[in-house]
Amino acid sequence: MTTTREKSTSVSSTRTTDRIPAALVLGDGRVFRGRAFGATGTTLGEAVFSTAMTGYQETMTDPSYDRQIVVATAPQIGNTGWNDEDGESRGDRIWVAGLVIRDLSRTVSNWRAARSLPEEMASQGVIGIQGVDTRAIVRHLRDKGSVKAGIFSGDAADRPVDDLVAEVNGQADMKGADLAANVSTDETYIVEPSGEFAGKDPRFTVLAYDMGIKTNTPRNFAARGIRTVVVPAGSPVTPLLEQYKPDGVFVSNGPGDPATADDMVEQVRTVLGKKIPFFGICFGNQILGRALGMETYKLKFGHRGINVPVINHLTGVIDITAQNHGFALRGRAGEPFETDFGTAQVTHTCLNDDCVEGVALDDGMAFSVQYHPEAAAGPHDANPLFDQFIELMEGNN
Template identity: 75%
Template sequence: MTSNPRSEAVLVLADGRVFRGQSFGAVGTTLGEAVFTTAMTGYQETMTDPSYHRQIVVATAPQIGNTGWNDEDGESHGDKIWVAGLVIRDLSHRVSNWRANRSLEDEMIAQGIVGISGVDTRAIVRHLRNFGSIAAGVFSGADAEKPEEELVAIVNSQPSMAGSDLAKEVSTEAAYVVEPEGEPTFTVVAYDMGIKTNTPRNFAKRGIKTIVVPANTSFEDIKAYNPDGVFISNGPGDPATADVMVGIVREILDAKIPLFGICFGNQILGRALGLDTYKMKFGHRGINVPVLNHLTGKIDITAQNHGFALKGEAGKEFETPFGTALVTHTCLNDGTVEGVALKNGMAYSVQYHPEAAAGPHDANPLFDQFIELMQSTKAAK
């Protein structure tokens, strides 16, 4: 395990709150929106999730780094770390996992990710819970010695997360194929709004050939693949900026192609059906969020990462150009909309992550639901 010398580091929030600690990872400055995750495990999957682009993640777990860093659990194409920075209480001094190839700090240094440790993460999380996610910056080395007023001004100079169109910044530049395991069954076009690698892996295990395409790929272009279904992935940024994708989804719905969306994809489908979105106070980030399915009465414990949500009411039905739709799922913690669907079953989405990584597997059957939808649609032709 290698490490930089422990210089002073400071976390600065846009409202003037300052937390001083020690640097770890790369030394320098990083800016982003401060958010917190309640996950007790899976920091590698969190840090490589493209949905965390431009966010400084505060970990509620008291010690981070215990399991090191391996070459299997990265959730981005190319294993890129997408978090803008990492805020923790204690950095594990020793890596203890048989799968580890190096330490967390080794990887952060290699990828230029700035971190701060030795701060009271309980106080930071309470502040974010009470006042909401906020623009922030982590400054280490010589930058940490600047006057606090100057640092606060730097933090406040960055663009707001509201109104930011970030999916195109994390999406693949060119289409690529993830081949199925065993006998092929269906072909799915997956829009990469910030897709995690475990999603096409789940499709592959079910015999599905997945063609991952860049965000905003036209409907005419995806028709050339003759897909049995279309998937809209998770991703970062404000769904109110996703007008192009909303228009594409409406074309998919018009064509009666089975559609499944998660997280950002849930917001895009919801907008295509006529719902509005809003920025949440502090969002849902963790692997322990309870969600009620209003169609079955079943409760799933889910993995989530979102700061925006759909406006709606539990179980509410509403009319759309594509038929009657309804709010299918809500969060039991705060009533947030967690899923929408067309009543005819041709399109459905959830606000959480059925692929987990990390997280519980309660929602994994949603992939099987997609297969059943494609089977019934194909049989009806």
Template identity: 65%
Template sequence: MTDKTKTAAALVLEDGRVFRGAAFGATGTTFGEVVFCTAMTGYQETLTDPSYHRQIVVATAPQIGNTGWNDEDDESDRVWVAGYVVRDPARIPSNWRSTKSLDDALVDQGVVGISGIDTRSLTRHLRERGAMRAGVFSGDAVTDAAAMLAKVTESPRMAGAELASQVSTAQTYVVPARGERRFRVAALDLGIKSNTPRMLAARGIETHVLPANSSLDDLLAVEADGVFLSNGPGDPATADHAVGLTQGILERRIPLFGICFGNQILGRALGLGTYKLRYGHRGINIPVIDVATGAVAITAQNHGFALEGEPGKDFDTPYGRATVSHFCPNDGCVEGVAALDVPAFSVQYHPEAAAGPHDAATLFDRFATMMEGGN
């Protein structure tokens, strides 16, 4: 790992706030929506999560990179974050699985970052002002604040951004069931993480992962026992194609399960609206309450948009009744919806975790039960 501690870098926020530090990862310029992630572990999974596409991620944990980078924990085939912001990067990684340092991994993939800034102050600023556009500038790209700010304000906003098609697979691929195959699932790839098909495979489910632009006929051609809507980036208000596919599945009463972006897609298909959260939910320590049971799960989350609705409130849809099934006690945000007259449900969080707690892993069992004909 090369010593970049003397290479100047700056994080410039849309509101004019500037944080100066040192280059980390690749040097140059990058733009995106700056957001903070409260996870204390799992930075490799975070960086390779397609849901973070076009976002500059701030790690609130003070030390990042201690375990280096390995060949096993990627959640996709590349790093998707637009940039990475850390306080104290590890100088020497130490883990038996490590094949390189985090810094080297970022350099290899051209990801521009910054280190040595007060991430606590930055996080407090984002909590007060909200997620916003930003730019990371390092090396020769660091100029005067006014010039850098002008470039930031020219960059695209997250609201109104259609990004799922940019991270989706180009061709259908199949992840086989582990052991005897019980079910076949068609998964619409809006930014799917690698651990999701693995979790399904462990339950005897063969997963056909389809591109985001697949037609309803493409999904039906799989002759699947169920349909899965994955996580993914961008504004759900732009996902009309996925919403239309979901409505076609609901009309045919095929069992359906969605997570994160997929939760917003199902919600829209049922008639709910969406809105942008002030700073979003990103981390692996976020509580969710199941309205029906009162049970609390600690969950992994990554979303900047949410569904409109009230916890526990039933509502009418073209497919019968539905309900807001889960919510976050921190802010009342909708964390799940369920159709009551057709076999469909979704959650805003990540039951596949990676990284994160396994409190919600039983939702995959619920999906399997639904495909068996249960509730």
């Protein structure tokens, strides 16, 4: 399987130095010049920003960031180095197309750090630029929206600006991009119960579609005594239901345009038709919405960070959530709508912009949210969603 990075990144050197020139070039012609770190060369992607003050390792290894150049709003990055425990992808692969920061910490101070951030980026061929005004870049992206971009370092940074802008604009649009296959597992694997449930019969079996699943999701299931069968995106669900006889089906987070995921929409419709408990997060929320007849659209600059307030309209409770999405469902809270599977409604919205953050069937058999319950943003505001899914499976047995 050819990865997006292989398509969009040209690495000419893996030297880590702050003396190599680099340029962040946006598709609208704006250029921000700084210095290279990590690998050097050229990388292309969509420029987005993350408001997270911590967790750059989790961000960079999140498969949902495939083909995106992330601008960090936190002014200093790299002080915690890189460890072998906090990666959110199998094999700790870095999925961001590139990283844009203001100041690179010269000292690694975390006791778990095995190496520095630039060392890990260089070893994985990930290109970064430091020494740029990230505040100005973020203000520009908020005004103009997420745009095509490229980081050019080393000799590439000295090319004529018009040529660089043309190369940036020559890449494919994020709208209409089907990226789940790039990040999904190639083959099925199983995560068994852990902790106090290790070695015991699982309480339930969950069939989990890997649209770009983060490792902490099956870990949360395992800690609750659940066996998780992780399968490739788009896998036909009927034979999987016959083989594994799951008590519930889960669809994970992931990158790309949900409007391209017709195959997954059909799999979820099959699950809903069979009255099997369903839980989706992020991309899974958009897939459930589409299965219920809702439309999706591309947000101007998306939601990315660990401090996004979301209100649950069923309970009135506000959660502080971790999010990473550039697309959303079109709908409004308080307006129930009919579907092929019964009445549904928008259950959650974002307090910042009224964006849809959750949908559910009124019979309780399917629900989803547009954020990460496995992340510690609130710090644990959304984590009980895993328990809600378990209660749903218990009630269905």
